[in-house]
Amino acid sequence: MIAHALTYEIMTPESVGRERSDLVLGKHSGRAGLARRSKELGFELCEAEIDQLYELFIDLADKKKEVYSDDLRMLIVGMYDKGFETYQLEQLRASGVDPTVALVKLRHGDEVTTETATGDGPVDAACVAIEKIVGITGRLEQFDIRATTPGKDALGEAYVTVRFGDRVYRGNGVSTDIVEAAIHAYLNAMNKHVAYLGSDKAAKACAGTAK
Incomplete structure (x- = not known):
């Protein structure tokens, strides 16, 4: 069936x-x-x-x-490329207006990298800083955020759609700070694209073990 x-x-x-x-x-x-x-x-x-x-x-x-397919691909990549590590947000700071300056610190395995960038608002500036660290540029096509819990310290959940070349990924992130939630979501989409770029290596490993 x-x-x-x-x-x-x-x-x-x-x-x-x-x-x-x-x-x-x-x-x-x-x-x-x-x-x-x-x-x-x-x-x-x-x-x-x-x-x-x-x-x-x-x-x-x-x-x-x-x-989704991106999630499944990341599972397979993780099986066959033990050296693959996603990027994790260690620190985020943003200040100023017109332009906003953001400082982002990312962990990739044992390596921690800090970068600053300017942009049109804290989310834009932080995304640019992430792109400088990872070395990949994306385009934010959709951004939605909503409160997931009631009260003054409500959690905000961000949903983004990001285009990297001819590929589009969904990302989501949660935080009490809406900017941080948005950056977690953007980084989630970025990590999926990084996994896709590594999937050729994983696919070859799969093909080799199947013979």
């Missing part, structure tokens, strides 16, 4: 104007669906690798309501 897309998709991607589906099967869909989706992403996994990926996928699915 898994061979037919309508078994697990309510509608086809074409019916809503999309070229292909970004659907990732839910935690109860089984290993066959996960193997199929991995293959669509360019990874030929053997049975033992599917078992390993499935455990990671179930753990992630327990934490997230929606698991």
